[in-house]
Amino acid sequence: MKIWxxxxxxxxxxxGSETQAFTLASGLVREGHSVSVLTERYPGSEPFEEQAGVRVHRVRTDPERWQSPDCVPWEERVFGLLRDAQALITPDAVDILQTFCQVGAVLGAMMKSSLRCPLVVTMNETTPQTDPFGSARTRLVYGHLPYDAVVAGSAAxxxxxxxxxxxxxxxxxxRYGIDSDLYGAGDEQEIHRARxxxxxxxxxxxxLLVGRFKERKGQRELVRAMARVTRRHPRARAVLVGxxxxxxxxxxxQVEQDIADAGLSEHVLLRTSALPFGSLRGVYAAASVVVQPSHSEGLGLSAIEAIxxxxxxxxxxxxxxxxxxxxxxxxxxxPPKDPxxxxxxxxxxxxxxxxxDDGARRAQAAVRREFDARDMVSGYLKxxxxxxxxxDAA
Structure with a gap:
């Protein structure tokens, strides 16, 4: 199949959503299918590249496009990507159109009839109802768009x-799955570099806490918890990677201010600089404990990776x-929100x-059974x- x-x-x-999309795409390629991706082009990235056999097309959606004298900024913001999509995706080049968020589902709904292919949508917005008009937007996406299938990555x-x-x-x-071969016990050099x-x-x-810096991830609760942890374990260090x-x-x-107010600058460290994709193996291996104190999650890929x-x-x-x-x-x-x-x-x-370590080994054996990337790929393929x-029958 030709999948976009x-x-x-x-x-x-x-x-998490980027890891899921990449894992699915590369898994589909390993099964013999063709996968192409239309996504954002960031500074320093190329318009086209291949990753594990996946063809990645990147386009710019920055304000320079919106400010061109021959466009209406509102229209360019909402519909500008359709021009890029039309230049890349033709009806004979796609069998399945797959999207991964609400805005992608809306764009896909505009494209599917012209492309004459099924539209499959997956949503990665954990709490869309908290956004402006979020509940109404979510009801529109799920209840009215002409998609052919929703594939959900978790019971939530x-x-x-x-x-x-x-x-x-x-x-x-x-259910979302991971390639467990990318994780596991890192060697001494990996752990040293990570530390x-x-x-x-x-x-x-x-x-260790791995997660984007947003309130629902619970970083502030970990900072408050560390005030208690360091009384019993003075050498302990919390590192927030995101x-x-x-x-x-x-x-x-706010997180930085909490650390300063609690006098924990030596005990709570922040790491916001980019690590190469797929290089978290050594970081997890260096951790004594991984925490995920989120207020809400769609599933929690960081937790699965840690296990x-x-x-x-x-x-x-x-x-x-x-x-x-x-x-x-x-x-x-x-419990959530309980430092x-x-x-x-x-x-x-x-x-x-x-x-x-005994508990971690039991959990590790279970996660390899329950959250295997091959099962996720098989579910999408079905x-x-x-x-x-x-x-074809029609």
Whole structure:
């Protein structure tokens, strides 16, 4: 099959949705299919490149385009990408059009009839109802767009689709999966390089949080928890690793202020500079404990990655993450927005490293069964093949 992805961000941009799109695309290529991606062109990136056999086409959507004297800025912002898409995607070059967010679904809905191909949508917005007109927009996307199928990456995303008016007969579950070979115990050199990048000394316990700097990720709760953790483990260091892509500079400043107010500048470190995509293996391997104190998640790929790397995980029992915690015995669940409970769970793992490692091994075995990228790819292919067969029969 010839499959086109529409996604606003794609590696080397890092994040759960980007990892999912790349893992799916490269998995489809390994199964013998052709995958092309239309995405944003960032400074320093090329208009075209290949990643693991995936053809990536990048176009610019920056303000310079909007300010051209021959365009109306509103129209260019909303419809400008259609011109790029039409130049790249022709009806004979696509069998399936796949999108990964609400704006992608809207663009795909405008394109599908001209391309004469099925439209499959996957949503990665965790709390779209919190955006301006978010609930109405989400009901429009799920309840009225002419897509052929929704593929949900978790039970939480499936529930979001049904709650906002999606036709149950067109909603399918294919849980997000990872290539577990990319994770696991790093070698000594990888761990040394990671600890240097993280800014921690040999022997210092590392509490790691990986996630974009946005309020729902719970970084501020970890800062508050560290005030308690350091009383029992004075050498412990928390490192918050994340990007500002689809995030909040204002929230990052709040986190920085919290660290300063608590006098924790030596114990809580921030790392916002980019790591090469796929290089988190050594970072996870360097961690003593990984935490995911989110207020909400669609699933929580960072948590899955940490478990696959064999690290003890503490995560909040919220939608999405609960699915991971329940599937992987040996992980530790805490209530959301509770720094005291988070601190106690971290300390318990640091107090008894042998028990922590035993739990991590049990969880690692489970995550490799429950969240395998091959199962995700197979789930998408079943949907694609069913839609192609229905189109051929018509």
């Amino acid at each position: 992805f529409l996604t606003p961000t794609f590696p080397p941009v890092r994040g 995303y499936l529930g979001q689709a049904l709650d906002h008016g999606a036709d149950p007969d067109r909603v399918h579950l294919a 240097v990048w993280l800014g921690v000394a040999p022997g210092e316990p590392v509490i 990007s500002l892509n689809s995030a909040s500079v204002a929230y990052l400043r 696959a790397a064999g690290r003890p995980l503490v995560a909040t029992a919220v939608s999405g993450l609960s699915e991971v915690l329940e599937s992987c015995p040996g992980t530790v669940a805490v 005291e409970a988070l601190a106690e769970a971290i300390c318990a793992l640091l107090d008894d490293p042998r028990a922590a 949907v694609y093949e069913r839609l192609r067969a229905a189109g």
